[in-house]
Amino acid sequence: MYSGSEDLLVNNISGICPVCEQSVLEPFREVEQKRYLRCGNCHATIMAPETRLTADEERAVYQLHNNDPDDAGYRRFLSKLAAPMIARLPEGAAGLDFGCGPGPALARIFEEAGFSVALYDLYFYPESSVLEQRYDFITCTEVVEHLFEPAKVFAQFDRLLKPGGLLGVMTCFQTDDDRFDNWHYRRDPTHVVFYREATFEWLADRYGWQLEVPAKDVVLLRKPY
Numbered sequence: 519m520y521s522g523s524e525d526l527l528v529n530n531i532s533g534i535c536p537v538c539e540q541s542v543l544e545p546f547r548e549v550e551q552k553r554y555l556r557c558g559n560c561h562a563t564i565m566a567p568e569t570r571l572t573a574d575e576e577r578a579v580y581q582l583h584n585n586d587p588d589d590a591g592y593r594r595f596l597s598k599l600a601a602p603m604i605a606r607l608p609e610g611a612a613g614l615d616f617g618c619g620p621g622p623a624l625a626r627i628f629e630e631a632g633f634s635v636a637l638y639d640l641y642f643y644p645e646s647s648v649l650e651q652r653y654d655f656i657t658c659t660e661v662v663e664h665l666f667e668p669a670k671v672f673a674q675f676d677r678l679l680k681p682g683g684l685l686g687v688m689t690c691f692q693t694d695d696d697r698f699d700n701w702h703y704r705r706d707p708t709h710v711v712f713y714r715e716a717t718f719e720w721l722a723d724r725y726g727w728q729l730e731v732p733a734k735d736v737v738l739l740r741k742p743y
Contacts, residue, residue: 537562537711538720539669549699560720563692563712570666571707577641579708580619587623599659599688600627602732606684607633611654614678617661618643624657652680659688663709676725676741685727685739691715 535541541559548554553566571579586592607613612634615625620642625635636651637643656675665671675685690703692712703709718737722729728740 535560535562536564536666537668537672537713537717538724547698549704554698554704561714561716563698565710567666570710576664576708579706580641587621587626589623592623593627596624596627596659596688598733599657599686599736600624600631602730602736602738603655603657603684603686604628604631604633606738607655612636613655613657614638614648614651614653616656616658616675617664624659628657649674649678651678653678653683654680655684655686657686659686661689662687662713663689663703663711665711668711672721672725676727679741681741681743683741685741687718687737687739688735689713690735 533542535543535557538557538560541557543555543557543564546554546556546563552569555564555566556562557564609632613628614636615622615628616638618625618637618639620639622635622637622643625637628635633655635657636648636653638645638648656678658675662668662671679685690712692698692701692703692714694701698704703712715731715737718729718731718739721727722739725739726742728742730738730740732738
């Protein structure tokens with residue numbers, strides 16, 4: 519769910535891509551009276567700002583999510599990211615679950631594997647002091663598609679990660695323009711940014727991160743030492 523900071527709720531009205539901040543967005547298509555734009559530089563697809571939900575409307579949608587840490591199916595879903603990350607982390611690593619939601623199931627998985635995890639979520643765990651520390655790893659599952667200003671958040675991740683730190687992101691990649699109109703991910707009204715694998719390749723190049731794609735819709739980004 520959306521989990522940045524309050525200043526990230528400000529609408530981008532400049533027409534510049536909010537992911538790479540280097541290219542003017544071009545019209546992509548209109549679906550159900552919502553405009554979508556495309557960046558020719560990082561290849562992200564962006565919902566036009568005027569069709570976004572308000573913060574209160576977002577919160578109401580997020581409170582409907584069932585993120586029960588004891589739900590076996592949900593834990594299997596999260597294991598797509600957790601398993602490859604845990605396999606790459608050193609013993610005793612400390613991390614941040616960014617955008618953990620009301621039921622921080624992912625943090626529990628990492629804690630059960632012997633890691634310590636701090637929690638941050640704009641709506642449910644808004645303790646900003648955790649954003650003043652540095653971490654061996656950051657997890658970000660089903661979050662980046664909600665960000666109004668993703669460039670600021672990815673820059674924040676780079677600051678929060680220690681040298682050699684690992685960022686794990688899970689989001690459904692946008693791959694087929696012909697299926698975009700009926701795509702389940704697009705139909706979620708809180709999803710405002712849609713990433714391609716090429717988008718993460720651009721981000722990795724921007725920050726000098728090493729990129730891996732260990733599973734469908736999962737990226738691991740290693741900060742250099």
